[in-house]
Amino acid sequence: MTTILKSLLALSVASLTWQAQAAPYQSIVSAKSSVTFNFKQMGVSADGRFKKFTAQVNFDPAKANQGKASFEVDLVSVDTGSGEADQEVVTKSWFNTAAFPKAQFVSKQIQQTAPNQYDVVGTLTIKGQSREVKFPMKHTPQGKDGLLTGGFVMKRADFGIGEGMWAKFDVVANDIQVNFSITAALGK
Numbered sequence: 001m002t003t004i005l006k007s008l009l010a011l012s013v014a015s016l017t018w019q020a021q022a023a024p025y026q027s028i029v030s031a032k033s034s035v036t037f038n039f040k041q042m043g044v045s046a047d048g049r050f051k052k053f054t055a056q057v058n059f060d061p062a063k064a065n066q067g068k069a070s071f072e073v074d075l076v077s078v079d080t081g082s083g084e085a086d087q088e089v090v091t092k093s094w095f096n097t098a099a100f101p102k103a104q105f106v107s108k109q110i111q112q113t114a115p116n117q118y119d120v121v122g123t124l125t126i127k128g129q130s131r132e133v134k135f136p137m138k139h140t141p142q143g144k145d146g147l148l149t150g151g152f153v154m155k156r157a158d159f160g161i162g163e164g165m166w167a168k169f170d171v172v173a174n175d176i177q178v179n180f181s182i183t184a185a186l187g188k
Helices: 002-022 061-066 083-089
Strands: 025-028 034-041 044-050 053-058 068-074 102-114 117-126 129-142 145-155 175-186
Touching (some): 025 145, 053 175, 102 129
Antiparallel strands (some): 025 053, 025 175, 068 102, 102 117, 145 175
């Protein structure tokens, strides 16, 4: 009899766990999320981040192909680790935040490639320039939340980032590694 009760209890717990994870992620936990970047300046690697961004997600790992995600990054919230550089990158030659205050990503397709591994395709728009990007994303369950991580290399010249005297790549490289770590919360 005790074995039957233990089995029923284990089945009930497993069923509740499955039901909790079956709901799609529909919001992000901003305090546990980040958008960062890495670039080379005069051959030296440097890191930065954006302190302010919003995201809308509707992602069920079991139905990845139905998932959707969009992000808006407040470009003036850039933090390069240098106040002087932060002031420079918001100017017309770089992000031109007076005319283009936000960068935006909108997913077009999310496809599972392996357990908890996905390819995401979408449109990235910066300074009025839109380009399709594709990148791998990993899903790591964390209790009721899920950690979504990934990244891609963008070419700053494709978006007109670094114009005029900054258009050459001898001081600041063309390749910018963009990474994200998003903690997503389940919908109700």
